[in-house]
Amino acid sequence: MMIEVRELTKKFGSFIALDHLNMTIDEGVVFGFVGANGAGKSTTFSILATLLSPTSGDAFINGKSVVKEPGEVRKQIGYVPDFFGVYDQLKADEYLDFYGACYGLSEKERKVLIPQLLELVNLSDKRYEYVDLLSRGMKQRLCLARSLIHDPKVLILDEPASGLDPRARVEMRDIIKQLKSMGKTILISSHILPELAEMCDEIGVIDQGKLIAHGNVSEIQAQLQGDKHITIKVINEIDKTVAFLEEDPFVSSIEVLDGNEKVTFIFKGSPEDQVKLLRRAMEAGLPIYAMMEEEKDLEDVFMAITKGADAK
């Protein structure tokens, strides 16, 4: 595995920002980190980026401990923080050259790498522009190029698309997809959940410093499968349908909508139980002509999971 977080805890005074966080991320995986503001995402990222020491626990990047070997960890990671500034009066290529030198790359290596990186982030035409004059989206892409200058195995991107216009977001997403195809392990946080669902292989949901869900998008959605919202459409025999549904142990919250044509209900059973329900409805001669399951996107999953965690 490329990233391992083991019992990671961070306290700020009496406030617990991270509470025995455990997770593992395999090499080449794009991992989306989802959570409300203050849930602990940026704290986790800061610890992984060696900017913050954990109160207890440890994290390992490619086997190197962030607590014991921060210098080694820095060679393995490229970090893009949620908020960052740039140096006035440095041109784009000088900006990358400075960070390349900071990572110990020789002048020869930097001269070869800088045009390639600018090409990767579509900023070749801005090579000799002053960094502080670039748009926010361009700065974000330049910062991403900066994080790649030493060819790190892991990229830690904290809200890389925040504050960007739709076009800049799409460009950023395309670059991340390209990096994924290059085999980078990418840890990314975002508030734009549908985008995460599209880009990420796995999702981790963090709430109040605890990882409350972890898996691929469909696995997390499956966690809600026991609480499916189903709608059926029937011709005329609405009362008989309602009576039939009321007898089923997995059905609850039945509602009749749209002038006695549509019935919605919550089904808590498995997919097999759902098949049985449909078969019995057919045998009972109910005139059902449509059955729909309400699609749940990542936002619904996030809301449901974090709501559940709050209730606890």
Next chain:
Amino acid sequence: MKESLFNPVLMKELKLRFRSFKSFSGLMFYLSVLVIFVSGFLLVFTQFSGSGFFKPSDSFAMFSVLSFLQMGLVMFITPGLTAGSISSEREKQTLNILLTTTQTSSQIIIGKLLSSVVFLILMLVAGLPLYSIVFLFGGVSPGQFITTFIFYLVTLIAIGSIGIMFSTITKRTIVSMIATYGAMIFLGGITAFFFFVGFSLEQMSMNQSTANLTPFSPFTYFWASINPGALMLTLLFPDMQEALAEIVGISLPIWIVYLIFYILVTVFCLTIAIRKLRANMKSNR
């Protein structure tokens, strides 16, 4: 070898500094002050002295006042150059990115300090043509001149280290500036005040005593020996060193204590800055 000696932070700082209008305006201000002073001095001594000549003793007087003025300017400008070096990176949100690179805390702090020191040396060198007027008229030995410049260097490195330390341990540049200028006021003014208090107490006790006591006042000596003004006085006028030795009862030249004290201050401040740069990490590596 070239790559191993290369400090990217230093190179970046120099590049940014020499692209900034502020640096050139600072240099212009510094040279303007020196030019106004030298012109005024020459005017006063040639036009209003009656003789119309500029004697070697006048040249030495000009060198002395110029040396004090330059020491004052070094003490005034150095905090402005160093007290924001780390805190401004923090304010501009560039520090975190720098801290995730493989640069060590020592490399970052030394790079920041050296960039300020190099700029201040440039200022001192830029003022050399004005100093050369002194040599034109004679009265000053090259040894005296070199010694004065060595002590400028020691002082500016120490003050620069104080500025960088405050810049690292405080979050805001303005607070760091105030703290560093506060330290300058202490070194330049408060130490002189303490020296005069100690000197007065020593005189009073000597006057009240009927016995023929040998004076011994290490604290008074210490306050004098860490004061840049007192150091310049003893460097320019060796008689002052003898007078001080009679007052405090210690004949050790104060430049020795000055050198040791300011080297210790430099080491202490840089150590604190290096340790506190990655304050949120248990390790400074």
